[in-house]
Amino acid sequence: MYQLDIKTQRIIQKFIKGKKYLKLNVGFVTKDKTVLKTFNESGETEYKNDIYEIGSVTKTFTAALFAKYIYEKKMQLNDSIEKYISGLDQRRYYPTLQRLATHTAGCPSNPMNVWETIKFYKEILLGYGSHYQKNPFQMDYGKMLAIINKCKWKDKDCKWSYSNIGPSLLGYAVGVVSGSGYWNAMNDFIRNEFSLGNTYLGTIEEKNLRGYNSKNKDCGNWIWENNLIAPGGALSSTAEDLLAYAKINMYEEKPYLSLCHQKHANVNKNWCMGLAWMIYRMENYNIIKHIGGTGCFRTFLGFSKEKNVSVVVLSNYFLFGIEKIANSIFENI
Numbered sequence: 001m002y003q004l005d006i007k008t009q010r011i012i013q014k015f016i017k018g019k020k021y022l023k024l025n026v027g028f029v030t031k032d033k034t035v036l037k038t039f040n041e042s043g044e045t046e047y048k049n050d051i052y053e054i055g056s057v058t059k060t061f062t063a064a065l066f067a068k069y070i071y072e073k074k075m076q077l078n079d080s081i082e083k084y085i086s087g088l089d090q091r092r093y094y095p096t097l098q099r100l101a102t103h104t105a106g107c108p109s110n111p112m113n114v115w116e117t118i119k120f121y122k123e124i125l126l127g128y129g130s131h132y133q134k135n136p137f138q139m140d141y142g143k144m145l146a147i148i149n150k151c152k153w154k155d156k157d158c159k160w161s162y163s164n165i166g167p168s169l170l171g172y173a174v175g176v177v178s179g180s181g182y183w184n185a186m187n188d189f190i191r192n193e194f195s196l197g198n199t200y201l202g203t204i205e206e207k208n209l210r211g212y213n214s215k216n217k218d219c220g221n222w223i224w225e226n227n228l229i230a231p232g233g234a235l236s237s238t239a240e241d242l243l244a245y246a247k248i249n250m251y252e253e254k255p256y257l258s259l260c261h262q263k264h265a266n267v268n269k270n271w272c273m274g275l276a277w278m279i280y281r282m283e284n285y286n287i288i289k290h291i292g293g294t295g296c297f298r299t300f301l302g303f304s305k306e307k308n309v310s311v312v313v314l315s316n317y318f319l320f321g322i323e324k325i326a327n328s329i330f331e332n333i
Contacts (some may be wrong), residue, residue, distance in 0.1 A: 003234040004037070005332040008054060011324050015315075016041055020216040023050055025239040028329050029247055036239055049199055050209040052314045053222060054299040055292030057242070058235040059167045060249075062182075063101050063260050063276035065189050068176050071256035072179050072275045077264075084173035087145060093155045094148070098171060100166040102265035104275040106151065106158035107166040111139045111229065121177075127215035135222035135295070137164060144172070160267045167276060171231020187259055193254065194245055199237040201230060208236055209315045218291040219296035233294065239312050244299050246310035249288070250303040252317025261288055287330060293318055298310040300326045309333055 004012070004026070005240035016022055019041050025048075027036040040131035048055055069075040077098040082088050110117060120136055125296045139147070140156045147165060175182030190199050211219040224234035237245075252258050265273040271280045282304075287301030297317045303310040309324045 002106055002280075002328070004035075004221055007332055008325060011328050012039055013043075013175065013318055015322070015325070016043070017157040018216075019212070019317050021210075021212045021218075023048070023316050024327060025050065025312070026329075027239045027243050027313075027331065028309055031308050034243065035241075042177045043208065049198070049240050050314075050316075051204075051207050051220070051236050051238050052202060052209055052299065052316060053211065053239050054235050054242070054301075055233045055294045055297060056164070056297050057237075057290050057301050058231065058233045059289050060260070060301070061186065061190065061235060061245075062167055062174065062231040063173045063274075064249075064254075064257060065072070065178075065186060066101065066170060066219065067256040067259040067275060068193070068254070069177055069325050070259060073076050075173070079173070081148070081166045081173060083167050084176045085145075085148070085169070093153050095153055095166075097170055098264055098290070099157060100170040101275045102157075103163050103166060104153060104157040104265045104273070105163070106161070107163040107164050107169070108151070108236050109145065110141070110146065110152045110164045111143060111160065112136055125216065127213040135224065137229045137233070138227055139165075139168065140226070141228065144169070144228050145184070157265060160265065160273070164229055168229045168232045172228060174231070174299070178197055183225075186231075186235075194248060196237070196241040196245060198242045199235060199245075201234045201236075203236055209316050212319075213292070213319070214297055224295050234291065242299075242312045242314075245313065246259035246266040246301055246303045254302070272305040282330075285330075287327075289323070289326070291323060298322045302326055302330075304330060307333065 024039040036047050045315050079097045082092045083095045099105035150332040171182045178185030190196050202224045208221045224230045260275040263272045277288045285304045285306035292299040300314045300323050311329050313325050
């Protein structure tokens with residue numbers, strides 16, 4: 001059986017310590033090899049293709065459907081959200097879909113206020129309270145309009161600032177174009193375009209793996225139905241499905257995916273933005289990646305076209321720094 005390199009194994013050992021109910025799935029695929037492993041508190045165990053909440057990796061799927069509609073000439077990068085959201089003040093400027101997809105529109109991070117956001121992350125880190133158990137990111141149509149109207153939009157690329165609101169507005173627009181709404185359009189897209197049998201929006205109690213906080217307390221799963229912020233983080237998936245999806249992206253098996261991997265906004269000398277994907281410049285190769293997290297889950301998904309390697313890491317604990325595992329695999333493969 002193929003073993004991960006010593007450096008990666010040591011990094012994993014640090015992450016699993018004290019996580020009583022941990023199920024950490026680590027996998028990668030190359031041209032001629034697929035490796036999938038599961039770790040618990042004691043070390044490597046029998047691999048199981050569990051279904052995890054993948055959080056913000058959802059944004060790459062939203063961007064992929066957007067790119068498909070651009071390819072089909074149903075949408076354009078420079079379309080304003082005003083074209084798809086009725087009731088907006090036509091005298092104002094509103095951001096383009098490209099800026100929403102690259103976190104350069106000047107959107108707020110999430111629907112919560114600053115103090116609610118601080119409380120949320122404190123509870124995740126310290127393992128107390130209830131924010132990590134229930135989904136605090138709630139946005140109905142009225143709240144979406146209120147957020148849009150409150151923002152002081154500017155007709156320029158704003159400084160990069162990560163947002164769950166921007167991709168959700170993009171997803172709303174995609175849903176309008178689909179004619180069936182984001183939820184139906186995305187589930188159909190995943191099934192018909194990528195043939196991913198264990199990937200779907202929302203969580204299903206009898207299917208989804210349960211999450212745990214830093215105190216080993218059962219967090220359950222977040223509920224997403226009827227929430228307009230779903231395009232930013234509502235998908236559930238498995239290591240096998242995500243590796244298949246990453247491989248489709250890596251080889252651009254769908255022609256519209258190349259649009260997602262092009263630079264659409266610069267961030268700094270080390271990395272830039274595709275459509276939702278973050279493109280990191282390493283010494284001899286690039287890593288195109290995204291990280292996701294909900295209350296008690298953490299995900300890394302990335303690929304390198306130069307190395308012909310795709311990597312996934314899935315955890316049912318919110319582990320900060322999980323990308324260290326993935327980066328080590330990229331470095332040592």
